[in-house]
Amino acid sequence: MTDMPDTTLTSHPSHDSPLEVDTDDAVDYYTPGAPIGDTKAPDGPINERWQTRKFEARLVNPANRRKLSVIIVGTGLAGASAAATLGEAGYVVKSFCYQDSPRRAHSIAAQGGINAAKNYKEDGDSVHRLFYDTVKGGDYRSRESNVYRLAEVSTSIIDQCVAQGVPFAREYGGLLDNRSFGGVQVSRTFYARGQTGQQLLIGAYQALERQVAAGTVETFTRHEMLEVIVVDDGDTSRARGIIARDMVTGEIETHLADVVVLASGGYGNVFYLSTNAMGCNVTAAWRAHRKGAYMANPCYTQIHPTCIPVSGAHQSKLTLMSESLRNDGRMWVPRTKADCEKDPRSIAEEDRDYFLERIYPSFGNLVPRDIASRAAKNMCDEGRGVGPEVDGVRRGVYLDFADAIARLGKDGVEEKYDNLLDMYERITGENPYEVPMRIYPAVHYVMGGLWVDYDLQSSIPGLFVTGEANFSDHGANRLGASALMQGLADGYFVLPHTIRDYLADGPFEKVDEDHPAVLEARSAVEKRIEHFLTVNGTRSVDSYHRELGHIMWEYCGMERTEDGLKKAIDLIRTLRDDFNRNLKVLGTADSLNQSLEKAGRVADFIELGELMCIDALNRRESCGGHFRAESQTEDGEALRHDDQYAYVAAWEFAGGEAGTMGKPVLHKEHLVYTAIEMKQRSYK
Amino acid sequence: MNLTLKIWRQPDAATTGSMHTYEVDDVSEDMSFLEMLDVLNEQLNAKGEEPIAFDSDCREGICGMCGLMINGEAHGPVTTTTCQLHMRSFTDGETITIEPWRSDAFPVVKDLVVDRGAFDRIIQQGGFISVNTGSAPEAHAVPVPRDDAMRAFNVATCIGCGACVAACPNGSASLFIGAKITHLGELPQGQPERDSRVVNMVAQHDHEGFGGCTNIGECAAACPKEIPLDVISQLNKDLRTAIRHGH
Numbered sequence: 001m002t003d004m005p006d007t008t009l010t011s012h013p014s015h016d017s018p019l020e021v022d023t024d025d026a027v028d029y030y031t032p033g034a035p036i037g038d039t040k041a042p043d044g045p046i047n048e049r050w051q052t053r054k055f056e057a058r059l060v061n062p063a064n065r066r067k068l069s070v071i072i073v074g075t076g077l078a079g080a081s082a083a084a085t086l087g088e089a090g091y092v093v094k095s096f097c098y099q100d101s102p103r104r105a106h107s108i109a110a111q112g113g114i115n116a117a118k119n120y121k122e123d124g125d126s127v128h129r130l131f132y133d134t135v136k137g138g139d140y141r142s143r144e145s146n147v148y149r150l151a152e153v154s155t156s157i158i159d160q161c162v163a164q165g166v167p168f169a170r171e172y173g174g175l176l177d178n179r180s181f182g183g184v185q186v187s188r189t190f191y192a193r194g195q196t197g198q199q200l201l202i203g204a205y206q207a208l209e210r211q212v213a214a215g216t217v218e219t220f221t222r223h224e225m226l227e228v229i230v231v232d233d234g235d236t237s238r239a240r241g242i243i244a245r246d247m248v249t250g251e252i253e254t255h256l257a258d259v260v261v262l263a264s265g266g267y268g269n270v271f272y273l274s275t276n277a278m279g280c281n282v283t284a285a286w287r288a289h290r291k292g293a294y295m296a297n298p299c300y301t302q303i304h305p306t307c308i309p310v311s312g313a314h315q316s317k318l319t320l321m322s323e324s325l326r327n328d329g330r331m332w333v334p335r336t337k338a339d340c341e342k343d344p345r346s347i348a349e350e351d352r353d354y355f356l357e358r359i360y361p362s363f364g365n366l367v368p369r370d371i372a373s374r375a376a377k378n379m380c381d382e383g384r385g386v387g388p389e390v391d392g393v394r395r396g397v398y399l400d401f402a403d404a405i406a407r408l409g410k411d412g413v414e415e416k417y418d419n420l421l422d423m424y425e426r427i428t429g430e431n432p433y434e435v436p437m438r439i440y441p442a443v444h445y446v447m448g449g450l451w452v453d454y455d456l457q458s459s460i461p462g463l464f465v466t467g468e469a470n471f472s473d474h475g476a477n478r479l480g481a482s483a484l485m486q487g488l489a490d491g492y493f494v495l496p497h498t499i500r501d502y503l504a505d506g507p508f509e510k511v512d513e514d515h516p517a518v519l520e521a522r523s524a525v526e527k528r529i530e531h532f533l534t535v536n537g538t539r540s541v542d543s544y545h546r547e548l549g550h551i552m553w554e555y556c557g558m559e560r561t562e563d564g565l566k567k568a569i570d571l572i573r574t575l576r577d578d579f580n581r582n583l584k585v586l587g588t589a590d591s592l593n594q595s596l597e598k599a600g601r602v603a604d605f606i607e608l609g610e611l612m613c614i615d616a617l618n619r620r621e622s623c624g625g626h627f628r629a630e631s632q633t634e635d636g637e638a639l640r641h642d643d644q645y646a647y648v649a650a651w652e653f654a655g656g657e658a659g660t661m662g663k664p665v666l667h668k669e670h671l672v673y674t675a676i677e678m679k680q681r682s683y684k
Numbered sequence: 685m686n687l688t689l690k691i692w693r694q695p696d697a698a699t700t701g702s703m704h705t706y707e708v709d710d711v712s713e714d715m716s717f718l719e720m721l722d723v724l725n726e727q728l729n730a731k732g733e734e735p736i737a738f739d740s741d742c743r744e745g746i747c748g749m750c751g752l753m754i755n756g757e758a759h760g761p762v763t764t765t766t767c768q769l770h771m772r773s774f775t776d777g778e779t780i781t782i783e784p785w786r787s788d789a790f791p792v793v794k795d796l797v798v799d800r801g802a803f804d805r806i807i808q809q810g811g812f813i814s815v816n817t818g819s820a821p822e823a824h825a826v827p828v829p830r831d832d833a834m835r836a837f838n839v840a841t842c843i844g845c846g847a848c849v850a851a852c853p854n855g856s857a858s859l860f861i862g863a864k865i866t867h868l869g870e871l872p873q874g875q876p877e878r879d880s881r882v883v884n885m886v887a888q889h890d891h892e893g894f895g896g897c898t899n900i901g902e903c904a905a906a907c908p909k910e911i912p913l914d915v916i917s918q919l920n921k922d923l924r925t926a927i928r929h930g931h
């Protein structure tokens with residue numbers, strides 16, 4: 001989409017002024033904690049920090065690497081790239097995923113592309129511009145040194161992938177092609193038709209399998225990590241392993257190592273319906289959170305405007321239609337409710353409301369994701385949605401290609417959008433060349449995740465977090481084509497350097513399988529499984545998941561209010577009680593049992609959902625992808641409050657009675673910008 | 685619509701399985717095939733009968749996790765993945781038979797779930813380009829003719845679902861290997877290891893118990909990504925060249 005102009009700097013200074021909030025809606029729900037900060041990024045000019053850190057990070061000599069073991073949970077871009085690279089370096093790596101092959105991690109589904117500051121188009125791109133766009137796109141809620149590094153290593157990613165045989169799109173001269181994508185004015189997005197994630201992941205997967213053959217990496221497929229093992233070795237508590245369940249035999253396994261990496265992806269499925277794969281979960285991250293890893297900005301969710309709407313109560317997931325469709329499609333709804341049931345082709349031009357063009361005349365259909373999503377939701381809330389009624393509401397708006405077809409011809413449109421329109425027809429049974437497409441926003445990505453420092457280490461020593469599972473690079477909103485970049489940056493080029501500084505102190509003292517910390521983690525897992533199988537209630541796991549999703553979408557989705565969030569917290573607590581007493585999971589613990597797998601994931605989603613609502617309640621400002629109704633300008637636009645909320649909210653698990661959440665502890669990391677000035681967005 | 689389903693149930697790899705019959709009512713044509721099975725599973729759970737195990741993850745046709753024999757056809761009657769098949773392809777009152785992939789190299793894990801680990805082991809034997817992280821030259825150092833890059837891409841879209849094997853009367857995975865050989869063989873970066881790649885991957889293929897190819901073509905007909913049959917000719921050609929080179 002087109003770039004947004006900056007309006008002048010709001011009056012809020014970004015340096016070291018104390019962040020005092022005017023009203024704290026969440027005051028009854030949490031305990032204030034000590035501030036935290038990143039201690040790993042070196043001082044000095046931003047463009048020298050990574051080089052300095054790489055130099056200062058201690059080396060591990062090649063002979064010692066064979067004595068150091070690394071567990072990596074996740075084989076998406078972030079996990080597979082790290083496993084391959086650490087294997088090549090000679091460490092002993094164990095790689096885990098819940099699918100039957102590492103190649104199926106959810107990164108495979110990414111469509112649009114991957115950013116890199118190559119400046120092949122000579123259109124003014126640079127590392128600094130990619131850095132600037134990412135911080136600004138994230139609405140000044142990310143950590144600037146991390147983002148700068150991301151932009152800096154982006155160019156090496158493309159070199160690496162090309163050498164691996166990733167078949168990126170090329171120009172006639174044989175050089176790589178680029179397109180402009182997701183809110184920027186330069187063309188820096190590399191792509192492989194609509195299957196960029198697939199091609200990048202296959203590259204990383206093949207590098208991983210090469211290391212399996214070389215004997216440095218061992219893969220554990222159909223294994224679900226259910227607990228992290230934290231061992232106190234006298235002076236420090238360190239992550240030293242995981243408990244995983246073999247999903248085929250049900251065996252509970254202990255895996256020990258010198259260091260643990262979580263690359264377990266995002267938790268968008270807390271909303272039940274999302275564009276994520278069915279198995280995407282928060283369990284790995286949440287189990288670590290319960291053991292002491294802080295969860296940062298959990299309420300930061302990205303909602304994508306162009307997805308195929310829900311068609312009925314049976315819906316199990318939502319499908320993303322590329323954002324690029326908005327370049328030619330026009331979004332509209334009928335002016336009056338009475339027309340909503342009519343065949344759209346019979347609705348006269350003057351009876352249509354092209355709402356984005358009306359509200360945002362200068363950007364029209366190309367406003368950013370969050371604005372388009374919220375406007376579409378407002379239309380449906382007003383009762384002017386189209387398509388089938390689900391639970392009494394029509395949740396859909398038209399995306400109309402009639403003008404584009406008139407201009408470019410049907411062939412022109414077909415060529416430009418490849419198989420997208422066919423995919424739409426296959427799913428909905430409607431031909432988008434004849435009837436306007438129906439779309440609706442859906443949860444797509446989470447910017448929130450486990451808190452990490454510049455080294456990507458969490459608040460538990462020896463537990464590193466990469467990819468969508470961490471929080472660091474995208475602030476309150478992510479630019480298109482930047483998640484793939486982050487996953488590969490973390491795994492190929494960042495973690496392998498920072499983890500060696502940690503491993504330089506190893507090998508750590510051997511931990512036995514009967515160490516109390518191991519036994520405690522194992523028995524916690526076994527008890528939980530036993531519990532799920534013996535509740536013997538009446539409701540299926542899916543029914544709870546669906547209900548949780550409904551609460552989250554309604555009250556912690558695109559638009560949030562104090563009352564709504566408080567209500568959501570009550571509803572979630574009630575749901576949780578019922579889940580504990582009335583769940584019905586059949587089958588056994590010692591076989592493939594998909595209901596049992598889901599039960600563990602949904603239990604963790606319920607707890608996460610509560611924390612997300614508390615986080616959203618605390619943040620009484622509208623910023624990035626999320627809108628707090630209490631914080632808007634006179635004409636209804638998002639209003640950020642840098643003087644009060646320029647912090648990362650890092651939550652520490654507290655734990656209350658009877659296994660409840662208790663009052664989580666809030667640690668604030670004050671965001672300080674030295675290389676960039678904070679500005680408010682404007683789209684009118 | 686109302687349907688009768690005949691579904692293969694098998695508790696685990698060691699126990700023999702059998703077909704079971706279920707009725708499912710109120711199926712809407714907008715449901716995907718897997719959503720229809722979700723509905724059935726909810727009904728079974730409510731009745732106290734263990735839900736049917738089947739694989740899926742992305743449910744948008746790209747991860748390759750799903751895969752069922754539907755009325756004897758791999759991924760059913762439409763050229764797409766099982767997760768992208770919709771109930772509007774069926775009619776009210778129909779009886780549908782649902783089985784797992786059938787192949788010696790893909791043992792059944794439970795019900796409709798099979799073990800496709802053999803595919804990973806084939807890739808381990810050469811389905812890659814050996815380049816350590818950080819050692820890559822500048823991406824523009826080697827231009828790649830656009831047509832070569834496109835052909836490489838077209839076959840690199842294989843999702844590793846295994847339908848080709850399930851559809852083949854011989855249980856051969858030649859289409860899967862041919863796709864990988866062609867993907868890497870079309871690119872300049874793939875040349876140095878071209879001979880060893882094909883020899884080692886084919887050896888692993890045979891070792892896993894996949895059958896030989898007799899050019900029947902069922903694989904390409906079943907492939908949801910429309911990988912063309914000519915990748916198998918490419919595979920054979922590369923194999924002959926490698927042998928001529930002394931491999």
Ligand SMILES: Cc1cc2nc3c(=O)[nH]c(=O)nc-3n(C[C@H](O)[C@H](O)[C@H](O)COP(=O)(O)OP(=O)(O)OC[C@H]3O[C@@H](n4cnc5c(N)ncnc54)[C@H](O)[C@@H]3O)c2cc1C
Binds near residue numbers: 196276444445466
């Ligand atoms: C439809 C769609 C399209 C997208 N398109 C783009 C795009 O064009 N450009 C872009 O930049 N981004 C895009 N994104 C976002 C991007 O794809 C993801 O953010 C990114 O791929 C996440 O990578 P990851 O490696 O962090 O996690 P994932 O790829 O999600 O991998 C997670 C891994 O963790 C494993 N795992 C999880 N939990 C456990 C557990 N408990 N035990 C064991 N293993 C576990 C899984 O098996 C998997 O291997 C898109 C996302 C979606 C949903």
Ligand code: SF4
Binds near residue numbers: 849
């Ligand atoms: S070649 Fe086709 S059928 Fe065979 S695994 Fe690949 S995508 Fe599936």
Ligand code: FES
Binds near residue numbers: 742747766767
């Ligand atoms: S579930 Fe991913 S391809 Fe069908």
